Amino acid sequence: MSPEVSGEPAGELASKCLCGCGSNVRAEYLPGHDSRHKSALIRSVLAAEAPGTDDATKDAGVEAYAVILRRGWVAHLDKSRQVAQRNRD
Structure with missing residues (x-):
């Protein structure tokens, strides 16, 4: 191995x-840990966008979004936003 x-x-x-x-x-x-990282970053951004979010969570979301942009994972974030919106509706 x-x-x-x-x-x-x-x-x-x-x-x-x-x-x-x-x-x-x-x-x-x-192997597979890029997906784990991407998921954690997306969760952080979605948590930061939720109503009533505290400043620390918002700051973490901003940092996570910067990494998502740098890595080219914005389409994955957008898809997760769509799914989250459908789940709320």
């Missing part, structure tokens, strides 16, 4: 998985 899959230290070039799990990786994510 390769270090990228096992979560074991990957050597000199290792960095931490960007999803926040703490695993060492040679790329940005362990």
Whole structure:
């Protein structure tokens, strides 16, 4: 099993998985963890957009939105907004 899959230290070039799990990786994510990260960011933005949200949640949502923009995941956020709106209606 390769270090990228096992979560074991990957050597000199290792960095931490960007999803926040703490695993060492040679790329940005362990397999599937980009999806985990994207979902967490989307949840953060949707929570920030909810009525009556506190300032800390709004700030976290702004930061999450910046990452979503940088990674090109806006279409995923828009789809989640549509689903959330349908669930509210």
